[in-house]
Amino acid sequence: MINTVYKLTYPMCVETFCENLDYNTGDVLVKPRMLSICKADMRYYFGMRDPKVLKQRLPLALIHEAWGTVLHDKSGQFKTGDKVILLPNIPGAGDKYRENYRLDSLFRSSRADGFMQEMVCLPHSQVVGFDNIPRDTAAITELISVCTHAVNTFLERVTHQPERIGVWGDGALGYIICALLKYYIPKVHLTVIGISRPKLEMFEFANERLTVDEVTVDMHFDSTFECVGGQASGSAISQMIDTIMPEGFIMLMGVSEEPVPVNTRMVLEKGLTLVGRSRSGRVDFEETVRIMQENERLKQRMKVLISDIVEIKNINDIHKAFNEAKTVDFKLVMDWKL
Amino acid sequence: MVIGGIVAGGIGSRMGQNIKPKQFLDLAGKPVVVHTIEKFLASPEIDKVVVGVHKEWIHLMNDLVEKYFDGNDSIAIVAGGSNRNETIYNIINCAKEKFNAPADTIMVTHDAVRPFLSLRIIEDNVAAAREYGVCDTVISASDTIIQSENGEYITDVPIRKQMYQGQTPQSFSIELFEKVYGSMTEEELQIVTDACKMFFLRGYNVHLVEGEVNNFKITYPFDLKMAMTLMGDESK
Numbered sequence: 001m002i003n004t005v006y007k008l009t010y011p012m013c014v015e016t017f018c019e020n021l022d023y024n025t026g027d028v029l030v031k032p033r034m035l036s037i038c039k040a041d042m043r044y045y046f047g048m049r050d051p052k053v054l055k056q057r058l059p060l061a062l063i064h065e066a067w068g069t070v071l072h073d074k075s076g077q078f079k080t081g082d083k084v085i086l087l088p089n090i091p092g093a094g095d096k097y098r099e100n101y102r103l104d105s106l107f108r109s110s111r112a113d114g115f116m117q118e119m120v121c122l123p124h125s126q127v128v129g130f131d132n133i134p135r136d137t138a139a140i141t142e143l144i145s146v147c148t149h150a151v152n153t154f155l156e157r158v159t160h161q162p163e164r165i166g167v168w169g170d171g172a173l174g175y176i177i178c179a180l181l182k183y184y185i186p187k188v189h190l191t192v193i194g195i196s197r198p199k200l201e202m203f204e205f206a207n208e209r210l211t212v213d214e215v216t217v218d219m220h221f222d223s224t225f226e227c228v229g230g231q232a233s234g235s236a237i238s239q240m241i242d243t244i245m246p247e248g249f250i251m252l253m254g255v256s257e258e259p260v261p262v263n264t265r266m267v268l269e270k271g272l273t274l275v276g277r278s279r280s281g282r283v284d285f286e287e288t289v290r291i292m293q294e295n296e297r298l299k300q301r302m303k304v305l306i307s308d309i310v311e312i313k314n315i316n317d318i319h320k321a322f323n324e325a326k327t328v329d330f331k332l333v334m335d336w337k338l
Numbered sequence: 339m340v341i342g343g344i345v346a347g348g349i350g351s352r353m354g355q356n357i358k359p360k361q362f363l364d365l366a367g368k369p370v371v372v373h374t375i376e377k378f379l380a381s382p383e384i385d386k387v388v389v390g391v392h393k394e395w396i397h398l399m400n401d402l403v404e405k406y407f408d409g410n411d412s413i414a415i416v417a418g419g420s421n422r423n424e425t426i427y428n429i430i431n432c433a434k435e436k437f438n439a440p441a442d443t444i445m446v447t448h449d450a451v452r453p454f455l456s457l458r459i460i461e462d463n464v465a466a467a468r469e470y471g472v473c474d475t476v477i478s479a480s481d482t483i484i485q486s487e488n489g490e491y492i493t494d495v496p497i498r499k500q501m502y503q504g505q506t507p508q509s510f511s512i513e514l515f516e517k518v519y520g521s522m523t524e525e526e527l528q529i530v531t532d533a534c535k536m537f538f539l540r541g542y543n544v545h546l547v548e549g550e551v552n553n554f555k556i557t558y559p560f561d562l563k564m565a566m567t568l569m570g571d572e573s574k
Contacts, residue, residue: 001376002366002453002569004552016552018454018568020366029380031457071380071457080382118456119380313458313548337458 006116006318006338007059011047014116014315017059023121028078029071030086030122032115034139035312035334036065037325039229040255041109045322048257061113064088065142066336067130068120077124084127085141086115087285091125100149100279107279116318118338128285132293136306139333140172144302145280145288147176150251151184152287153277154223158249162188162223166243168212168236169227170194170203172305172330173253177225178206179301183291191221193239199329202304212239219243229254234261241266252276305330313337339443340464342378342387343429345506346371346399346450347418349392360556361450362398366569370556371399372406373453375413381457383464384446386412386437390425393417421531427519430512441513444468447533448507454552454568459507462547467509470545474534476502477549505549508534518542 003021006014023029041062043049066086070078078084090112092104099105106112130138154162165181165188167174178192182205191208193215194200200209212235224240226233233254240250241263250272267274280288292299307328310321312335325332346361361371371389378387391399399415407413416432418425426447433439444467446460459475466473479501485494515533518540522530530536534544556562 001380002373004454004456017570018552020569023380031382069382071382118458338456 004118004338005061005113006315007061007113008044009059011054012045012319012322014318015059016315021119021121023072027121027123028073028084028127030068030084030120030127031071032066032068032086032117032120032336033083034067034135035063035115035336036139036143037063037322037332037334038065038109038143040064041114042322042325043257044109050257057111060109061116062109063114063116063334064107064109065140066115067135067138067141068115071119075124078127078129082129083131083138084129085138085285085289086120086122087126087128087282088114088142089126089279089281098281100281116336125282128282128289130289130293133289133299134303136309136333137292137299137302140302140305140331141285141288141292142280143172143331144176144180144292145284146253146278147173147180148288148291149280149284150225150253150277151177151180152284153275154225154249154251155184157273157275158223159247160222164189164191164221166191166193166219166221166224166240167206167227168193168224168240169229169254170196170199171227173229174225174227175203175305175330176302177227177253178203179298181225183295183298191219193236202329205301212236215239215243217242220245221248223249223251225251225253227253230256231258231260237262241270241272244270244272246270248272250274253278306333307331309333309335311335311337339385339437339439340383341433341437341439341443341445342381342384342460343426343433343445343447344371344374344378344387344389344450345418345422345425345429345447346389346391347422347425348451349394358398359392359395360562362395362402363556363562365453365562365565368406369402370453370565371450372402374448374450374455375407377453377455377457378446378448378460379407379410379412381460383460386414386433386439388414388416388429388432388436389450390416390418390429390432421527423519423527423531423533423536426515426533430515433512439512441511443512444509445512445515446507446509449555451556452506452553453556453565454550454554455507456550456553459547459549459553463507463509466545466547467511470543471514472508472510472534472537472542473545473547474508475505475547475549475553477505477551477553479503502546504532504534505553505555507547508532510537
């Protein structure tokens, strides 16, 4: 059937494309309902990616954080109207590596079209049903699932019982990491380090809230999470290496366009472990949906992240939403009426 | 109940040399009307679909339902009438007979030759028909509209921002349509072929639903070319 896809053709230029959508047995036909704008989408939209990358990947439908309602499922697993989280990862072949890190996996709104579409047709493996999560918060499930993935990786690999953890970054990523660390390790002493005092005020549940200039070398963390990204992640990593205890664990999560310097001498001297995590797999989505459905406190904490909801009824509304996304503290969600 | 009433009664007289009516012409590997029915079936708002086809083409429509929809029993086919309103009337009778459609059934009537209809327009139509009783899908006029009563001279140039171009769907309840259609004189029925005009003439407030430029009607060869281009020329 004819499907309308909203693609970025050039920076700040979105056009409609009509495409033939094949709906086969085994697939779920879904109408995207709420879409959340990610920093990665904004880098494409505002032309902040390498021009060569833009030339190669555009036209491209943006957005990889979304949920929708089922229109049809011939298998009968889902009923019409059921709510499902849309998974952006299109797994590559083999099972040697996790699906989210296989080199031949495709990620929506990067190497494959994202969810700015009238309808999407997905295999059952790329949707996770949910209920009892507010419709706006459900839109950021993908981002939460990345953090679930990171925190669980940390818990699997860390060799010492975590007691003092430092989280660098006062944005949505840092907030979610803090909320999840408090969920999984309630007794941990959590320090969040950021640049904006008003944003840090939102981290009510952290034990300590500091601005970067308040960090001193006599502070000691046994593990740290980097949720900064961009060029500033260099100085954040530097502070982490200075304040972390020997054999500590540093989780890197912020995306940077340019290479970031790392003081490898001190990494070696302290015997540190640096691990990168940025993409989640199906198991992380399932876990995220489970904890979000079950834990009222976590649900309330995540709701704080929805800075604004913009109704999208035409392409001008898409432009408005992307421009507004630059100004909000945390996340902007699009109520997708197209 | 909500029923999609697809008006496919045309015989293709404006399409030039094509033998088949335009709703049966190929677009990206499928007949135009198949794309339209697919969109109605995809909509969670729609329970059943009734297609009104010129009686000479019922056999072809039956074949298409068999081929593309595996004989889906949510689709019924009925012979169209001599004009649009009569076709809608036949569609309603068919819906009552085949699907036991009650009087308060919302009928979303749509041109078969507007295959780029969106789910959003269907959703807005159903909501507006429920809230206001009757609605019409329109887009703001982009060209200045010129009125000429004799075809030679301008008799009026209406203010453009008050002008809209009518699209479809047009939606209303079965009982409302029957009431208004039944009140029309023979003479009026000959002149008034648009369902919403009937409602307007009988004093109803016809609510406007925002249409889309893509939801254009395939009438002329140019339109079909435009449709093919939108689909990436897949049907060349």
